[in-house]
Amino acid sequence: MAAYRALDHVVIRLRAVEPLWSLLAGELGLPVSWPLQHSAFASFGWVNVGNTNLELWAARDDADMPPEAQPPRVQGLALDPADLEASIAELAARGIACKPPRAYRTQDASGASVTNFTNAVLLDLSSDACCVFFCAWDAAGTIYPWPEKLDAPQRRARDAEVFQARAGGPLGLVGLQRIGLAVPNEAEASARWRALTASPRGPIALMPDIAVTLAPGRHPFATIESLRFGVRSLPQASAFLAERQLLEASSPDELVLARHACAGLDLRFVEAPRGAGASD
Incomplete structure (x- = not known):
């Protein structure tokens, strides 16, 4: 089973x-899935990028993260x-x-509770700086900012309909394409990620359209170093x-979003394969 x-x-x-x-x-005109909220413990909200959501989270206290791997x-x-x-x-059977x-x-x-x-x-697969977790949502919850019980x-499905209507915004965004991780032990990390994703060889496919790449890291724990997104037209996005x-930087095959505009994060864009995102 998956x-x-x-x-x-x-x-x-x-x-x-x-x-x-x-x-x-x-x-960038991306749809909001969860409107921005402010609470006693954090400010947070979700922006949809086609095939997943980006949850932006600013905690009142970042003590749960290592001193050498603080936000952003x-x-x-x-x-x-x-x-x-x-x-x-299933994961226990795979050794995770x-x-x-x-x-x-x-x-x-x-x-009632x-x-x-x-x-x-x-x-x-996790560290204090890189948390990989199951998140099982219950439609009956009370915290959601939408009126429907979804x-x-x-x-x-709701988010995909809105994203399609916006055609990925002015960038022509298609979706998240690659997650770049830095790890202390590539062989060990590769074995675990391949077990999770059932990717015995070739790219580590977290989803059919989202790959995970691994590179040597400078910390004794895993970190997520970059996100790469697909766009319909690289020249259009570049302009x-x-x-x-x-x-920030450009090449014939890739664009890098200006670090000053995205809190210093490494966010990149490449041209998506023809037809990608057509059903989003």
Whole structure:
């Protein structure tokens, strides 16, 4: 069985959410899946990029992250399991241990306790700076900023419809294409990621359209170093970014978003294969 059915969202830890939020949801015209919220513990919101969401998260306290790997950085990958317990058992059979599931509950209008989501960290793929976890959403939760009672596949279908209507914004974005990790032991990390993704050879396919790449890291723990996105036309995207001083570097095959505009993150764009995103 497949251990998960989607990359539900990518967690980006920031000092402040607003600058990157304004760029993604404003200037780049990407749809908002979860409107920006401010709470006692964090400011957060989701922007849709076609095949997943970027969760921008600025915590009141970043003590959970290593001193040498503080925000801003891409910190988490949330996988959507069809059946959480079955997925944990499946990974155990593949030699990957998970933390016991932890539910986030609130009370509904009647005072009854309801589950919003349940997380389980994949211990053998995670570090304090790179958290890979199952995130099982419950449609009956009370924390969601939309009126409908949507499970994760229904939410993704809703988001896909909005994304398609916007045609990926002025960049012509198609979706996330590659996640670049830095790891202390490439052979060990490769074996674990291949076990998770059932990719015995060739690219490590987290999803059919999203690959994971591994490179030697400078820390004794894994970190997520870059995100690469596909666009329909690289010249079109290059012209749009250059006109707005949003282009850090360019080559015939790749664009790098200006670091000053994205909190120093490494965000890149390449031309997507013909036909990619046609059904988004």
